Amino acid sequence: MILLSQAPEPLPDDGDDIVASTRAAAAAGWEVIPIPVDLDRRDPAEALASIPARAGATPAIWVGTIPSFATYEATYRALADRGIRLVNDPEAHRTIFELDRAYPHLVGLTPRSVVVRSPDEVDGALAALGLPVFLKGALLSRKSFGWEACVARTQEDARVRVAALLRREYFSRGRVILRELVPLRAHRVPALDFPIGREFRVFLLDGEIAGFGYYWPYVSELAALTPEEEASLLDLARRAAARLPARLVSLDIGALEDGTWTVIESGDPQFSGLSFIAPGPLWRRLAAILGRE
Ligand SMILES: Nc1ncnc2c1ncn2[C@@H]1O[C@H](COP(=O)(O)OP(=O)(O)O)[C@@H](O)[C@H]1O
Ligand SMILES: [Mg+2]
Structure with a gap:
């Protein structure tokens, strides 16, 4: 399993979610291949030409900053030419990442x-x-x-x-x-001009939960879940993921005032923040699911 990482080199001790994921993936046994941060301004085929080709199609996940669709496509192809297969093909990536493309799949589960x-x-x-x-x-x-x-x-x-x-x-x-505009259960944080909801981010691979955590980067009493609430939240995440034509999916799920859950948006975990998802267990779990391929 390969992680294509846009974290700086050498990897700093502390850093953003890209650094945290890169560290955790390496510790979980992923082969980490650094790739340039400025792919959007270069020809990905050229920028990735030094990656040694391998036989077969080794599954891979990219962790980095949001690329243009053209960059994603070109990167996908350049990697495929080297025997490295991103788990989300360009069409899958785009469908979960752009809400107007995801929406037809999510009707009824999202506002x-x-x-x-x-x-x-x-x-x-x-x-x-x-x-x-x-x-x-x-x-x-x-x-x-x-x-x-x-x-x-x-x-x-x-x-x-x-x-x-x-x-x-x-x-x-x-x-x-x-x-x-749906009535999300939320409260106001004084320093922030935005209501902080009872929202969770869930990453799934091949329909299995790979990790989940409270969405907002603030400690909040809204983050605690009873076992029943957790089960219904993850059930909605699984049902939403089952409708989406991508292997690796991120789902943001929020509680409404009446206690039911709604899908806020889908995304591609390759370019989503971790929120409170613990990186260690996430990358071990992703490896375990991919290892079954
Ligand atoms: N339809 C909606 N009704 C009420 N609040 C919403 C709705 N959609 C999103 N929100 C709130 O706004 C936040 C940001 O919306 P989101 O669609 O996730 O944008 P972004 O892609 O910038 O994260 C969500 O986390 C949620 O708290
Ligand atoms: Mg969002």
Whole structure:
């Protein structure tokens, strides 16, 4: 099993989630192959040419920063040419990573959503959804700008926010998702302009739970789960993963005020933060699941 890591070299003692995962994977027996951080600005085939080719198709996971789709595709091909097969092929990666592609698979398990490509399409979307709505790009929301940047209470609000998201290609890739604003169980953290929910991140490989943890990087009394709550949370994660056409999937799942769970979004664990997922057990578990291939 191979880990393609965009962590700095030599690996620092302390660092971000990419460093933590790289350390944990190495300790769990993964072969770690460092790859450049600036793949988006280079030709991946050239940048990866020094990786020795091997026979067969060794399964691999990439851990790093979000690449453009073109970079993911080119990297996937360059690695395949060397006998290294990323577990998520480009189409799988893109489907779980871009919410408008994942949404058709997740209907009923996630808030109702409508995709728009221009502010002119907002009125039609609101006719289907009503107000208020939550808004995000196909990839990312503007949550770092605060809660109000993600919510529209009027048509004009919605048009302005759609335009703002479309201006950020990195967030939207040309598409904005308007979503029913659901009542998540949440509380306010004084230093943060965003309600902190009872949300969990779950990583699954081939339908099996590889790790999960509280989503928000704050200690919160909302993070504690009874065994029954944990079972229902993981059950929803498994059902959502079973609908998605990718082997390695991340699911963010939040509790509604009535105690039921909803899928907030899917993602590709190769480029998702760990939240409170413990890296050691995660990389041992991923190796065990892949080892059964
Ligand atoms: N439909 C929604 N209704 C209410 N709150 C939401 C909704 N979607 C997301 N949120 C809240 O906003 C946060 C950020 O949304 P998310 O879609 O995960 O954006 P990002 O891709 O930037 O993480 C979520 O973690 C959740 O707390
Ligand atoms: Mg999110």
